[in-house]
Amino acid sequence: MQGYILKFGAMSGLLVITPMIIGMVAGGQDSFAAGEAFGYTLMLVAFSLIFIAIKRYRDRELGGVIRFGQAFLLGLGIAAVAGVAYVSVWELFLYTSDYAFISEYSDGVIAAERAAGADAARIAEVEAQMAAMTENYGKPWFRIPITFSEIFPVGAIVSLISAAILRKPGVLPA
Secondary structure (H helix, E strand, O other): OHHHHHHHHHHHHHHHHHHHHHHHHHHOOOOHHHHHHHHHHHHHHHOHHHHHHHHHHHHHHOOOOOOHHHHHHHHHHHHHHHHHHHHHHHHHHHHHOOOOHHHHHHHHHHHHHHHOOOOHHHHHHHHHHHHHHHHHHOOHHHHHHHHHHHHHHHHHHHHHHHHHHHOOOOOOOO
16 A cells, blocks of 8 residues: 555645646746635646545455545545645745745735725734734744645545545446
């Protein structure tokens, strides 16, 4: 099972991080909302490999039958490997860009509040929140779990659904 976790986790991670790298290098940080939507769509596409891995493992290694728990753990392992790849590339990007992301993100949030016509009290509140976020984001023990939590829950949900479907031997038999 470890081989499947490493192989499919690496492929899932690569499917997520390759467009992410291209977008960061070519596109900058123009629209965070559009970037998030695109990023989560990529994650779903990449994590479709969890379904493929569970089915392949069930059919090739287990004779067409897999227990829910075993399938779910396989999927979680794949999601974890992809998550580690995602966090590693994000940390590398932050390092090579002088950690400018959080400042740009904070400025964007504050600008959005101003554009929405927020009053001075609301803008001051958002500025304080963003200042605290910027300070905390500089700490790896704060930033790394947040980054991992962006991708891993998507993989966990895909794992849960895939395990529930593929535990039935009659679904897509070998």
